[in-house]
Amino acid sequence: MSVEFRNVHYTYMSNVEALRGVDLVFERGEVVALMGENGSGKTTLLKHMNGLLKPKVGKVLVEGVETTSASIAELSQKVGLVFQNAEDMFFESTVYNEVAFALKNFGYEEEKVRKRVEWALRFFELEQYKDQSPFLLSGGEKKRLAMAIIFAWSPSIICLDEPTIGQDSIQKEKMMHMIKMLNMQGRTVVLASHDVEFIADLKPRVVVLSRGKVLADGKSQEILTDGGLLKKASLLPPQLVSILERLGDLGVQRKVLDVDVAAGIIADVLRHELI
Amino acid sequence: MSLFEGLRFRPGNTFIHRLDPRVKLLVSLALLTTAIIYVDILVVASLLALEAALVFAAKVGRLWSKTLRGSIPLAILVFVITFISQYSREPQLLVAAGYSLAYSLRLIVFLSSFSLFFLTTSPDEIALTLQKLRLPYEYSFAFVSAIRFTPVMAEELKTVMDAQRSRGLELDKGPFTKRLRNLVPVLVPLLVNVIRRSYELAEAMEVKCFGASKKRTSLRVLEIKRNDVIFLVAATGLFILAVSVKVMGLEPVKSIPYLKTLFPS
Amino acid sequence: MSVIEVSGLTFTYAGAKSPAIMDVNLEVSEGEFILIVGPSGGGKSTLCRCLNGLIPHFYEGEYTGSVTVCGLKVADTPTHILSQHIGMVFQNPQNQLFSLSVEADIAFPLENLGLPRQEIRQRVDEVLELLNLQHLKDRSPFELSGGQQQKVAIASVLAMKPKIILLDEPTSFLDPLSALHLFETIDYVRKRLGLTVLMVEHRVDLAAARTTRIVLVSGGRVVYDGGLRNFFSEYEPHAYGVSVPRVVQLSMKVGKLVKNWNTLCLSPEEFEMEVRRRVRRV
Numbered sequence: 001m002s003v004e005f006r007n008v009h010y011t012y013m014s015n016v017e018a019l020r021g022v023d024l025v026f027e028r029g030e031v032v033a034l035m036g037e038n039g040s041g042k043t044t045l046l047k048h049m050n051g052l053l054k055p056k057v058g059k060v061l062v063e064g065v066e067t068t069s070a071s072i073a074e075l076s077q078k079v080g081l082v083f084q085n086a087e088d089m090f091f092e093s094t095v096y097n098e099v100a101f102a103l104k105n106f107g108y109e110e111e112k113v114r115k116r117v118e119w120a121l122r123f124f125e126l127e128q129y130k131d132q133s134p135f136l137l138s139g140g141e142k143k144r145l146a147m148a149i150i151f152a153w154s155p156s157i158i159c160l161d162e163p164t165i166g167q168d169s170i171q172k173e174k175m176m177h178m179i180k181m182l183n184m185q186g187r188t189v190v191l192a193s194h195d196v197e198f199i200a201d202l203k204p205r206v207v208v209l210s211r212g213k214v215l216a217d218g219k220s221q222e223i224l225t226d227g228g229l230l231k232k233a234s235l236l237p238p239q240l241v242s243i244l245e246r247l248g249d250l251g252v253q254r255k256v257l258d259v260d261v262a263a264g265i266i267a268d269v270l271r272h273e274l275i
Numbered sequence: 276m277s278l279f280e281g282l283r284f285r286p287g288n289t290f291i292h293r294l295d296p297r298v299k300l301l302v303s304l305a306l307l308t309t310a311i312i313y314v315d316i317l318v319v320a321s322l323l324a325l326e327a328a329l330v331f332a333a334k335v336g337r338l339w340s341k342t343l344r345g346s347i348p349l350a351i352l353v354f355v356i357t358f359i360s361q362y363s364r365e366p367q368l369l370v371a372a373g374y375s376l377a378y379s380l381r382l383i384v385f386l387s388s389f390s391l392f393f394l395t396t397s398p399d400e401i402a403l404t405l406q407k408l409r410l411p412y413e414y415s416f417a418f419v420s421a422i423r424f425t426p427v428m429a430e431e432l433k434t435v436m437d438a439q440r441s442r443g444l445e446l447d448k449g450p451f452t453k454r455l456r457n458l459v460p461v462l463v464p465l466l467v468n469v470i471r472r473s474y475e476l477a478e479a480m481e482v483k484c485f486g487a488s489k490k491r492t493s494l495r496v497l498e499i500k501r502n503d504v505i506f507l508v509a510a511t512g513l514f515i516l517a518v519s520v521k522v523m524g525l526e527p528v529k530s531i532p533y534l535k536t537l538f539p540s
Numbered sequence: 541m542s543v544i545e546v547s548g549l550t551f552t553y554a555g556a557k558s559p560a561i562m563d564v565n566l567e568v569s570e571g572e573f574i575l576i577v578g579p580s581g582g583g584k585s586t587l588c589r590c591l592n593g594l595i596p597h598f599y600e601g602e603y604t605g606s607v608t609v610c611g612l613k614v615a616d617t618p619t620h621i622l623s624q625h626i627g628m629v630f631q632n633p634q635n636q637l638f639s640l641s642v643e644a645d646i647a648f649p650l651e652n653l654g655l656p657r658q659e660i661r662q663r664v665d666e667v668l669e670l671l672n673l674q675h676l677k678d679r680s681p682f683e684l685s686g687g688q689q690q691k692v693a694i695a696s697v698l699a700m701k702p703k704i705i706l707l708d709e710p711t712s713f714l715d716p717l718s719a720l721h722l723f724e725t726i727d728y729v730r731k732r733l734g735l736t737v738l739m740v741e742h743r744v745d746l747a748a749a750r751t752t753r754i755v756l757v758s759g760g761r762v763v764y765d766g767g768l769r770n771f772f773s774e775y776e777p778h779a780y781g782v783s784v785p786r787v788v789q790l791s792m793k794v795g796k797l798v799k800n801w802n803t804l805c806l807s808p809e810e811f812e813m814e815v816r817r818r819v820r821r822v
């Protein structure tokens with residue numbers, strides 16, 4: 001297994017209890033979406049995965065190693081964390097140096113650094129900006145650079161905190177594609193998101209957090225179609241689910257996240273009724 | 276750093292809180308001035324007692340005591356220095372101790388004299404006070420903005436540090452020069468954010484008519500009320516008393532026989 | 541009655557090689573609720589800033605064409621006058637609130653305008669009540685949630701009593717529930733005060749049912765300006781970075797499978813109504 005949370009409790013210095021007894025296991029190669037309203041503990045959970053935060057009670061194990069017995073730098077080599085405003089962490093004069101920074105910190109030699117940087121930039125279609133200042137990139141390019149930075153040292157686990165915030169549909173599509181590619185390479189991907197439509201399209205395993213506890217854990221089709229559960233977690237259901245719920249009395253099947261399948265069902269109902 | 280705890284605003288609705296900030300400012304000034312002109316342990320002790328009474332009335336005791344605790348290291352330093360210099364002049368243990376105590380208590384009164392002001396006056400009121408003192412609006416606005424955005428920037432600092440740590444940056448290890456260099460990946464993004472924020476703020480200020488009228492009005496005004504006058508009169512009276520006693524060359528400490536032996540000069 | 545008239549507007553930021561917006565013509569009538577969409581970097585924000593005077597008064601560059609708001613020529617009118625006719629709410633809730641209390645932030649523009657104290661007090665109280673913010677009036681903006689901060693930003697703008705409000709991606713930083721709540725607030729205020737609203741948004745699904753018109757800005761030009769249903773059926777919204785609401789996608793697919801289904805529904809409520817209508821017909 002990749003990551004294990006055992007009865008994890010965490011309270012911030014401001015006395016806010018962010019995690020109140022979380023038990024979770026993320027297996028290698030999974031794609032997991034952490035969902036929940038602001039303050040439910042999503043970001044806190046992610047920060048425990050690379051040791052930025054250490055549990056007050058309980059344990060977090062990353063590939064068998066307890067996070068309390070390793071430094072953040074050591075854990076980060078296995079767990080890449082892409083923050084929400086990752087574009088706000090640039091400081092180097094060139095895109096190349098920005099990607100190389102982490103690699104140098106992790107002790108890679110010159111030649112390996114060069115190879116990795118070029119590989120990462122190519123993967124995220126940023127090679128032409130190699131010698132440019134990261135500050136001059138467009139919004140979408142900056143987001144890709146943030147991902148390239150993490151990707152460069154090839155962590156086996158990648159965490160994304162709200163990867164689709166403020167993006168247009170084309171950028172979101174690219175993000176979906178990148179997540180799927182990363183997963184195809186055998187990486188575990190954990191994303192915190194409240195973009196229900198995006199998650200409904202991605203169809204990962206969904207873990208719903210509410211006020212520091214795991215409220216539900218299962219398949220997207222099960223969780224995202226459960227209106228009552230989502231309401232309890234202060235989440236809006238996907239629009240499709242709202243529609244089908246409204247037509248519940250017509251015998252419409254509700255555990256559907258696909259527009260095509262839903263259209264077929266509605267069409268059936270209409271044709272059936274018209275006969 | 277706990278020294279600065281006594282300078283943070285603590286919301287409340289006590290008599291002291293409701294006093295006009297200008298009055299509180301003057302009283303703090305009076306306290307400070309009295310502490311400066313006197314080295315008399317009796318006076319200094321009573322000043323401290325007075326401060327304590329006011330602090331108690333304002334229910335900000337806990338934060339004030341943090342300032343006191345924060346000033347202890349400095350006070351001890353002063354005690355030691357005074358003791359050494361006094362003892363070398365007159366090798367009498369009790370006398371030297373007495374003077375050192377007086378000086379260190381005096382220091383504590385210095386450091387905490389404005390504490391009351393800051394603990395019971397909201398930054399908004401401070402800004403209003405500055406305006407009333409004819410400071411151009413731009414300056415009090417800058418003051419309020421600085422306070423307004425300090426917690427925001429503190430949070431940003433944490434976020435940037437977390438992000439860079441996740442890229443393998445070690446902020447707590449290595450020789451001093453390395454640690455300084457490691458601050459660059461933290462300070463540059465912070466600075467960039469500050470600059471970006473100032474552009475966004477400038478836009479918002481423009482849209483909210485900043486600088487539109489030379490005669491800027493204000494929703495809140497400071498008004499001197501009856502309580503303010505009473506308080507000010509009482510404080511002024513005590514201050515005049517203190518100054519005249521000093522001017523007349525009297526030394527309150529000499530009024531108590533035991534103390535007279537401890538403080539001969 | 542026309543409240544905004546844009547004619548032949550072209551603007552190039554100082555130092556830029558090409559115009560940010562080109563040859564834009566737009567006319568907005570009183571009371572409309574317009575959604576402005578388009579890909580990131582396509583010119584939406586620039587257009588907004590041309591409407592409230594930030595361009596050309598705050599941003600320098602080459603400016604041709606004319607923009608008239610409430611009868612005032614934007615290029616010739618100072619921003620503090622324009623702000624009393626067309627208010628603007630920005631994307632980042634944090635960076636448009638200056639003071640240490642909600643009340644002070646709402647009063648801020650009015651104080652800047654030098655209005656008499658009584659008037660300021662009255663307007664502040666009115667707006668606090670309208671937006672249900674009285675219980676927050678002494679709180680510091682830092683303590684508020686993103687949604688509350690945006691409400692305060694809107695309140696601060698409404699205090700100047702503009703007839704038009706411009707919102708530049710106001711829900712970007714908010715979670716879906718807060719975004720929905722903000723939309724409802726904006727809609728409520730619009731109806732209550734008879735405002736004209738122009739909103740730049742990526743969250744088309746929340747806005748679709750309430751807006752009357754959609755303007756697509758891409759590559760610096762207005763590519764489409766008209767009704768939503770038409771837009772979704774005739775154009776490829778995704779190609780422009782505009783997400784198509786699921787209910788619209790569903791309507792289109794059902795329309796292909798069932799005879800006599802020609803409606804494009806813009807909200808779950810509408811879709812439900814359409815289905816039940818046909819079911820009852822039996």
